[in-house]
Amino acid sequence: MRAGAAVRRARAWLSRLVEPCTLDVWRYVADVGPVDAVCALREGRAPTRVTALAGARVADDQSLADLRRAERCGARLVVPEDDEWPALSLHCLELAVLREPVAPLPQRDRTLQLVPPLALWVRGRPRLDHLVQRSVALVGSRASTGYGEHVATDLGYGLGERGWTTVSGGAFGIDAASHRGALAAGVPTVVVLACGVDRVYPVAHSALFARVLQDGLLVSEWPPGCAPLRHRFLVRNRLIAGLTQGTVVIEAAARSGAQATANRAADLGRQVMAVPGPVTSAMSVGCHELLRDATKRVALVATAAQVVETVGAIGSDLAAPPERPQTPRDDLSDIARRVLDACPVRTGVPPERLAAVAGCDVLDVLRVLPALELAELVEWTGSGWRVTHAATGGAAR
């Protein structure tokens, strides 16, 4: 089902009227519906507080032009009344609004509030709700290291292989590396922008965005043409956290924006994960801070398999534990191990001597020697027992 043209145009107008996360406007629209809300606002019939928040932009109607600009660049406006609206993912933001007090917060906290988007400008072919159904946010620093970019690429690729969509911003560093990894796996990715979907920011990513658009999506809350103003990135980050099942912080400096994103993902009830790195790297300090904070339940993840295990359904998607090569020693009893250690390398010795060195009874020694010989760990020299060449393969410890 697709929403009617009136609803779409109303929401297009609203998406330029106020910045996202303007709580009272969102509530007013939810109460009276978008079409009535727009009429009331334009005719000055809306509640004073809502009119005040709309501010200087209320006289300006670019909705038709915005919808046309979107169409020209292959974008559409997805509204909550559409089937394509990712309602399930964004439900966490609606719940967050229910927890907000009705009395307004002070102005300065507005960009930190968790409010659902009024509408989403979406550029690209696939359906947004389908792509984010099984998706993970990969976030991190723009000033990333080679290590961080390597891990981001690896995770994007591994998630793609496992049928999970990578959602990230469009910035340099971790964002770009994550998308590149997913694209290398041949899967669509979702870039959530803090400017209009017709703008390429940063400009150097025009080729990357073109590749994303072949199968994936560019998404934004701001109408075409809007500039990537700094405060918009904070607002955008709640959307990345909300759209996805979990957020992975790959590299972050101390007290950086990536940590703020992680906190808001946690506020939304999303699983937060962090990738460790060298303690000598300033770009891993933020990740380690998150992992050290016992109040936050941040999971340490090192591989895509571990990410999927962490966000996936319980019991499915389990990551295989890291492996260690097995040695013949592993299956030995304690006493057999001690007798083996007591055997000399060159000249064979009698069982009595082995018992003295191993600190056990001669009967114990006689009981374990056949098994050690069968395992080709010890051999009889004719005059005594010694270890075989195979058994001395590992260094002593």
Next chain:
Amino acid sequence: MRAGAAVRRARAWLSRLVEPCTLDVWRYVADVGPVDAVCALREGRAPTRVTALAGARVADDQSLADLRRAERCGARLVVPEDDEWPALSLHCLELAVLREPVAPLPQRDRTLQLVPPLALWVRGRPRLDHLVQRSVALVGSRASTGYGEHVATDLGYGLGERGWTTVSGGAFGIDAASHRGALAAGVPTVVVLACGVDRVYPVAHSALFARVLQDGLLVSEWPPGCAPLRHRFLVRNRLIAGLTQGTVVIEAAARSGAQATANRAADLGRQVMAVPGPVTSAMSVGCHELLRDATKRVALVATAAQVVETVGAIGSDLAAPPERPQTPRDDLSDIARRVLDACPVRTGVPPERLAAVAGCDVLDVLRVLPALELAELVEWTGSGWRVTHAATGGAAR
């Protein structure tokens, strides 16, 4: 107070009679006292089970020779009856024995049991109990990377600077790097060996052990001359965990011995810590496994300050949180930040235009502009407002 010669000689004999962690022998000695236990064992009057555990070594008395050998290399036997005995630290092992069932465990688990030492051979001048009073175990792989050795050296140094003693083994890799760091800080360290304190194992560490002996200690449960048999390292590791207030795993491969040490430290009620590393490094996989295991409460540590905070007394020894440089933006209100972002770089614009771009009321703009101007973030060009050069220092995001 020092124990009498008879007690010391009895414990010297016992320390060669059985391998450490022979639970029933330890219990028998604790019950009847070392001197009576030795008499009973030599005369065949001890309980059958204890005699059986003593095995082939019961006929052998090298106690006087061992004490002389120790004296010749500058070592002494420290026994529980001495003031120097680190009773407070080793109390956790006595508690572990109380938790053990009286019915014996199967033979194969013997080296994994947590039993206090019967006596400790100590080489070096300082008092053992003083050195381990505020001490941390730094453990990890012998096959360490340059990164791991760098961190180990750094932690050993940082702990030394803060008045904490480093306790570790004497192996290549993390052990050696930890001691070197502590020695560079000019503080004594404690090397816990799995062989006699008169032996240098590995031989390449003779210079390192000589430096340790200038102010620190070599400690072992085995009498002089004993060889570093492989199973002894496992037994030794419980002593490293017991002597110290916490154990830091710096580098460890998947399912390695360092993890076993960490588990036993946790069993003793000690704080276990792990240093993260690159997820691309096989030598950090073990650390990350420990940190991922939610059942173990392993703390992530990146600096010596964090180690000390984790093991130190609550409220003291707090590590300073990582810092981020402050910018003038940090103190701005949300609305001020949005107005600042709305200001163009070159041509000044009127407040009405700022209100439209920032998405707020003109009155709001007029309210915050004076503060922005005072902070030298915006300036009046004569025809409008624009950002100052200082404000554009940071990249937009």
